[in-house]
Amino acid sequence: MKNQYHQDMLPLSNYLNTIYLFFRPLIKWFLHRFTNLCELQRLVYGAPDGYRRYKLVERSLYLSKRPQIKNLVYCLNEITSHCIPESLIDAEITTRAIDTILNVKKIKPKYHPGFSDAFGRCIDGIYTYKMLESYVEKLRLQQYSSENFEHEQKLLLLWNNLMPNIPLENRITKQWQQIGFQGDDPSTDFRGMGILALDNLLFFSSEYSGTARHILSHSQHPKYGYTLAVVGINITHMAWRLLKSGQAKSHFYNLSRTHGYLNIEHFHQFYCYLLYEFDSFWIKLKPNNLMEFNNVQERFEKSIVKSTEKENCLFKMNLSVENV
Structure with missing residues (x-):
């Protein structure tokens, strides 16, 4: 209506x-x-x-x-x-x-x-x-390449940030599914969002390592779990759409008022906020299974867009994580 x-x-x-x-x-x-x-x-x-x-x-x-x-x-x-x-x-x-x-x-x-x-x-x-x-x-637009040493190092660092006590057995392994990739080789999951998605995930797991591991534990819940890395890539897509459409201007213009020049770190922080809030949104709704992901994400995005319509919109990380 x-x-x-x-x-x-x-x-x-x-x-x-x-x-x-x-x-x-x-x-x-x-x-x-x-x-x-x-x-x-x-x-x-x-x-x-x-x-x-x-x-x-x-x-x-x-x-x-x-x-x-x-x-x-x-x-x-x-x-x-x-x-x-x-x-x-x-x-x-x-x-x-x-x-x-x-x-x-x-x-x-x-x-x-x-x-x-x-x-x-x-x-x-x-x-x-x-x-x-x-x-x-x-x-x-920069695609992930397994032949690029920097890309490979970023991917390994992401694993170490999320699973610091479990060594990675091989570059191609089912272990990647433990942090939410779809298959044995995570490079195939980055196609749509390229290196941007990897950089977003790596920033979140590096800057908010404790929170990232806590959210990983949420994603591994036996009933309400979800694929963290894949969801993270979807959140990158959402953040990119909001930036490109101009809907995120309210947040970034208000941010510029106090921080001056905008740069890529500010986009990473925006992403971290979205991923953190999506996890809370998912846990609160307690969907029956992953088949409900699209519906949950759509509802979540509508709530974010509604917030961006406010002139005083400014998203800030709230790191009061809850137990699983």
Whole structure:
């Protein structure tokens, strides 16, 4: 019923958005005359720091008809698609954006001393999110190779993190099924999400080793167990979809407000939160068998998406693990 309500409201929402875009130039002109501030200034000064401000600034930049700003947006999109080093972000992204807007909008820092810093934080959040998207996609497209020494070492480290007291007998062995892979060779399970999935699992098992082993014990429950590694790969797919669709912007933009530049570690932390919460969700529901996995994951993802719709969304790990 609720989904039907949202579907029924979509035409109205699209209609109102069309009306807004039609009258937007007139609204901007009126507000500029009334406040003597350009749209970006009004957004930066009027919206709370974090997701809402970044989202509105991003929309304003993309809707701008000024050639210099359109060129700026194009250039920044090109730069961030190549994942430049963090040391160059200020010079290549933030400073370029601030200087362009100050020049085009004729904003004098002497009379608006807080604008540059506040606008710069918006740019940091918006464009390091885009860089994060690009880097995550590169990892996803990088396929696992048993001939790659680094890949093999990561896989062995994952085993050691989860099963520190049990040595791995062989590279190809049924032992891998103990930590939730489908067969004797885990490399075949990474096809869809590539090295991204392995890096996610390895980060979780390294940074939260005790919690990871506790969740592994949940997954080995005789009645309510599940295949941890395979589920972990599915959670990578979910995290990637939320990032790519922009639904995760509320979390990451709010994170950027306090952490500055976004990087791959922030995506790993997002993944850890999702995997940890999914385990709690699964244990709470106590499904009859693994055949219910798709239904449980769908319900879990809907709950996460609902949270991302809140402007103050910020996912944090809560490491109060319960006994099996």
